[in-house]
Amino acid sequence: xxxxxxxxxAPTRNTGQIKLYGPxxxxxxxxxxxxxxxxxxELAPIVKPGVPTETIDRFxxxxxxxxxxxxATLNYRGYTRAxxxxxxxxxxxxIPDAKPLREGDIVNIDVTYILDGWHGDSSRMYPVGTIxxxxxxxxxxxxxxxxxxxxxVRPGARTGAIGAxxxxxxxxxxxxVVRDFCGHGVGRLFHDAPNILHYGSANEGxxxxxxxxxxxxxxxxxxxxHVKVLSDGWTAVTRxxxxxxxxxxxxxxxxxxxxxxxxxxxxxxxxxxxx
Ligand code: MF3
Ligand code: CO
Ligand code: CO
Numbered sequence: 001x002x003x004x005x006x007x008x009x010a011p012t013r014n015t016g017q018i019k020l021y022g023p024x025x026x027x028x029x030x031x032x033x034x035x036x037x038x039x040x041x042e043l044a045p046i047v048k049p050g051v052p053t054e055t056i057d058r059f060x061x062x063x064x065x066x067x068x069x070x071x072a073t074l075n076y077r078g079y080t081r082a083x084x085x086x087x088x089x090x091x092x093x094x095i096p097d098a099k100p101l102r103e104g105d106i107v108n109i110d111v112t113y114i115l116d117g118w119h120g121d122s123s124r125m126y127p128v129g130t131i132x133x134x135x136x137x138x139x140x141x142x143x144x145x146x147x148x149x150x151x152x153v154r155p156g157a158r159t160g161a162i163g164a165x166x167x168x169x170x171x172x173x174x175x176x177v178v179r180d181f182c183g184h185g186v187g188r189l190f191h192d193a194p195n196i197l198h199y200g201s202a203n204e205g206x207x208x209x210x211x212x213x214x215x216x217x218x219x220x221x222x223x224x225x226h227v228k229v230l231s232d233g234w235t236a237v238t239r240x241x242x243x244x245x246x247x248x249x250x251x252x253x254x255x256x257x258x259x260x261x262x263x264x265x266x267x268x269x270x271x272x273x274x275x
Contacts, residue, residue: 003018006022019187019212029261031116036250047107052100053101064113083096085107088105089237089242092110104130123247124248125245125272145177153251157202159204159205162205162216176224177225221243222242
């Protein structure tokens with residue numbers, strides 16, 4: 001039996017109960033998420049061939065410091081960087097390093113800032129220079145998966161409606177949905193109940209209610225859905241080494257749908273893609 005409770009009355013840990021947030025929390029999340037979105041905007045001209053991902057890490061760290069925010073991934077469960085940078089067949093949790101990005105790479109940059117105690121979690125794909133048509137198509141399909149997931153958010157529906165919308169579109173486009181990672185409740189905690197699956201049926205999952213806040217962050221592969229985690233304990237890659245992409249938004253459920261907290265103020269939700 002799933003239970004919902006007023007977030008103001010809930011302990012600040014994942015009890016499995018679903019927190020329902022009020023207007024002050026929504027305002028806090030708006031601010032944290034806007035900062036994350038601005039950082040992702042500012043990264044667009046920085047991501048170029050020859051730039052190492054540790055330069056991106058440094059930028060995310062300093063941009064946060066300059067605006068009173070701390071990157072949530074720093075020292076999170078042993079992770080020691082300000083950001084995840086996942087290149088080509090890396091599905092998620094890529095660790096920034098000194099290796100330069102190369103023309104034709106696609107890289108996901110996943111930023112989570114903690115501002116006034118609220119977590120703003122979002123990621124986008126960045127083409128590095130000119131990319132192949134197949135890679136561009138994967139980015140387009142993956143962004144469309146995210147937006148179809150967002151469009152399925154409304155009170156009364158189940159979270160499975162999000163996964164169903166994503167999976168049906170991805171598979172129609174002959175892509176596959178990664179099963180090993182999911183979206184998550186977010187707020188004063190980085191990762192909270194409920195899990196948001198990016199596959200499944202509309203009658204699965206929990207009922208969405210106004211005040212819920214969670215991420216939607218589909219990982220979509222050109223090849224098979226299976227992943228493995230490398231010996232660094234973090235880097236997740238496709239087993240068949242096919243290209244993988246991901247976009248992520250943080251959303252809040254409203255009385256008639258949802259509010260997307262992490263939209264780009266500059267209209268750069270899909271950097272490097274037309275539209
Ligand atoms: N930002 C990721 C997410 O979307 C989580 C990264 S956790 C880390 O949930 F430790 F790998 F950084
Ligand atoms: Co997330
Ligand atoms: Co994220």
